[in-house]
Amino acid sequence: DTAVSQTPKYLVTQMGNDKSIKCEQNLGHDTMYWYKQDSKKFLKIMFSYNNKELIINETVPNRFSPKSPDKAHLNLHINSLELGDSAVYFCASSGGGYGLTEQFFGPGTRLTVL
Amino acid sequence: QKEVEQDPGPLSVPEGAIVSLNCTYSNSAFQYFMWYRQYSRKGPELLMYTYSSGNKEDGRFTAQVDKSSKYISLFIRDSQPSDSATYLCAMGSGGGADGLTFGKGTHLIIQP
Numbered sequence: 541d542t543a544v545s546q547t548p549k550y551l552v553t554q555m556g557n558d559k560s561i562k563c564e565q566n567l568g569h570d571t572m573y574w575y576k577q578d579s580k581k582f583l584k585i586m587f588s589y590n591n592k593e594l595i596i597n598e599t600v601p602n603r604f605s606p607k608s609p610d611k612a613h614l615n616l617h618i619n620s621l622e623l624g625d626s627a628v629y630f631c632a633s634s635g636g637g638y639g640l641t642e643q644f645f646g647p648g649t650r651l652t653v654l
Numbered sequence: 655q656k657e658v659e660q661d662p663g664p665l666s667v668p669e670g671a672i673v674s675l676n677c678t679y680s681n682s683a684f685q686y687f688m689w690y691r692q693y694s695r696k697g698p699e700l701l702m703y704t705y706s707s708g709n710k711e712d713g714r715f716t717a718q719v720d721k722s723s724k725y726i727s728l729f730i731r732d733s734q735p736s737d738s739a740t741y742l743c744a745m746g747s748g749g750g751a752d753g754l755t756f757g758k759g760t761h762l763i764i765q766p
Contacts (some may be wrong), residue, residue: 581740
């Protein structure tokens with residue numbers, strides 16, 4: 541059974557559209573994250589949610605909005621897509637709590653903006 | 655200066671060789687160190703996790719952390735063609751919901 545899953549796996553869309561990516565974890569973790577991996581394979585944190593509250597929000601355009609309906613799900617909604625948003629987006633989860641615990645990643649969503 | 659430096663490679667070695675992968679970092683607040691393996695078009699897979707200076711061994715993998723030098727290493731013994739992947743170092747400063755800071759990854763090729 542998949543620990544961290546994401547849908548869709550591939551997403552091709554036009555500039556200006558709005559799209560969402562969904563993430564679910566069945567590990568019982570308290571904290572979920574969104575990372576962006578650019579064309580040079582550099583992986584960078586975007587958001588973190590702990591018990592449905594946004595904990596960190598790195599310098600990400602406000603066109604990106606994470607939403608967590610419950611602690612097992614963290615969705616990423618992107619408005620007015622731009623060419624530069626093309627990347628692979630990874631969801632991750634960790635047990636949270638005191639001290640940093642291991643983060644487990646999903647398979648990624650490859651977003652292509654045309 | 656980037657927070658985490660990692661040579662992107664590619665690093666090509668023959669099967670059976672010992673592989674050494676390294677990262678340096680500048681942020682003294684980093685307390686937790688991880689190594690991830692990423693195959694092409696897949697998500698990062700956690701290999702090793704440590705929070706103290708010294709060595710940690712798991713099968714063919716050994717992670718080494720030297721906080722005084724701000725230097726971490728991953729050694730792979732008896733390397734196999736299936737070890738060919740990109741290896742990412744990652745680190746965090748603690749706190750339950752901290753995001754990780756990643757190196758750019760080293761592309762490793764094990765030649766049969």
